[in-house]
Amino acid sequence: MRINTTALVRSAVATIWFVAVAAVASEIYAPLKNFFVSVARHHWTGKSVFAILIFCVVYLALYKMKESDSPTKSIRGLLIHTVLAGLLIAGYFIWHYLSA
Amino acid sequence: MHFLIGLHAGFGELGALAFLWVVIELINPTDGRVRRATKVACFGVILLFLSWITGGYYYLTNYQVAVKALIKAGPYPWAHSVITEVKEHVFMFLPFLAIVVWGILKQYGTALVEDKKNLARSVLILAAFIFLLSFLIAGMGYLISSGARSALEQKIL
Numbered sequence: 001m002r003i004n005t006t007a008l009v010r011s012a013v014a015t016i017w018f019v020a021v022a023a024v025a026s027e028i029y030a031p032l033k034n035f036f037v038s039v040a041r042h043h044w045t046g047k048s049v050f051a052i053l054i055f056c057v058v059y060l061a062l063y064k065m066k067e068s069d070s071p072t073k074s075i076r077g078l079l080i081h082t083v084l085a086g087l088l089i090a091g092y093f094i095w096h097y098l099s100a
Numbered sequence: 101m102h103f104l105i106g107l108h109a110g111f112g113e114l115g116a117l118a119f120l121w122v123v124i125e126l127i128n129p130t131d132g133r134v135r136r137a138t139k140v141a142c143f144g145v146i147l148l149f150l151s152w153i154t155g156g157y158y159y160l161t162n163y164q165v166a167v168k169a170l171i172k173a174g175p176y177p178w179a180h181s182v183i184t185e186v187k188e189h190v191f192m193f194l195p196f197l198a199i200v201v202w203g204i205l206k207q208y209g210t211a212l213v214e215d216k217k218n219l220a221r222s223v224l225i226l227a228a229f230i231f232l233l234s235f236l237i238a239g240m241g242y243l244i245s246s247g248a249r250s251a252l253e254q255k256i257l
Binding site: 020045079100 | 192203208
């Protein structure tokens with residue numbers, strides 16, 4: 001089975017940003033949190049289900065794309081996106097706690 | 101201490117160690133080491149998903165029902181409001197990063213030994229990042245447990 005590693009990296013980036021944005025947005029906008037609850041009884045489970053779905057759907061959508069000439073650069077980008085998304089989540093919840 | 105916490109932490113730490121193993125195999129890769137790293141990375145992916153499922157089950161049953169309120173009423177409410185909130189979301193990055201490591205090892209295989217040395221180095225760095233992030237998250241678990249223990253001590257003493 002051929003694995004398209006460029007599609008894999010891009011689907012990981014999409015999933016990571018989905019998790020980060022959903023984490024913050026569902027705290028700010030209650031209807032979004034309720035939507036995740038309606039999907040899987042708890043907002044965290046709803047986000048988990050969507051994270052897996054997004055990873056699979058983006059990978060399948062990009063599966064036939066041309067492999068990147070520079071997979072090394074793609075991995076570096078993935079690391080940067082992961083750190084930034086993590087900082088967004090941590091920054092929001094620290095700010096939210098301190099401002100409460 | 102609930103047995104699900106032990107399972108969650110155990111799967112997570114074994115998953116983290118699997119990626120440390122991948123790092124060690126890729127420091128000076130040979131055909132055999134890359135093949136072994138691919139199998140270990142696959143095992144690491146499975147362990148991180150198991151940690152996700154067991155941790156999630158505990159979080160939705162015991163934690164939400166009893167522990168969350170206990171921590172929030174205790175001396176370190178930030179253990180829930182900041183640490184749990186960050187941990188429960190950042191943890192979700194790990195299985196997907198792990199799949200990327202496994203996928204690249206599986207796709208390029210022994211080409212990483214000669215033709216794609218820079219890629220092997222990048223995969224090594226990503227595996228090391230997974231290892232470090234996993235243990236950072238384990239440290240968050242310690243802080244959450246300490247928040248709950250301190251809240252109980254405050255009630256008893």
